[in-house]
Amino acid sequence: MFKNGWLLLLMLLVFPASAVPTDEIRKVIEAQESAWNRGDLDAYMQGYWNSEKVRFASGKTFRYGWTETLAAYKKNYPDKGTLGQLKFTINETKMLSNYAALVVGRWQLVRAKDNPNGIFTLLIEKIDDKWVITHDHTSD
Template sequence: MKEVALLLAAASLALGSPANAKPAPPQLAQIVSSMQASASGWNSGDLDKFMAVYSPSTETTFVSGNGLIRGKQAIADHYLKDFGFADSAKRGTLTFETLNYRPLGNRMALYIARYTLTYLDGKSASGVTSVLFRRDKGAWHIVADHSS
């Protein structure tokens, strides 16, 4: 819970100057919590936990340098193939830094973050992810993910 509070404080600073700072919307807290749970799954090598944030819809998409992938299972297969979840040295440790958040109505939101993968050999890889969330049955799920 302490990590969520710290992320929300950082997000508030990133979303506006202290003079104009408004409390972070509750949707952002829920989305940040979902992203943290996903990263926790990644870091523990639990692909199902990592993928739980993605919508089960066949229309869910993931875009990277390798192109467009459709559907939650195809996205999971991509991560399994490219990062070998059983091998923590190949998978690395995942963190997210909130860069921007924008509500898009009552059921949609855009979340932009910097992801960083840190490997056991001290090397790291980082990029930006733009994630479109949709709220269904009280939970926020990724319906489109563009990571570069």
């Protein structure tokens, strides 16, 4: 019994309950959704790691770098009509460590002429005390 108590204490010290930051991660994605729906792509990009090492995969394209990703968003979504209204649905958040999570979900745009939608898988990491997307794989 005493031996199991030490094991429990060790586990609580190594993996404290407050270390599962799914609420913080959800807030990053909710902030992105809100920024998109305001038409503010610069604010939307605050959810991504501001680094040339950030990776984005969509369709047949791999894109590297925060600046290149922002430029692509601005080119592909030049106005409110093309932006539409974005809705993210998180299906699962799997903590890989206290500093990394895999987030899987769906995205949907509601626009006047169409309603594109698809799925996403995000690697979100805690870097410099901030949760940011370091890898985004989005598809139709």
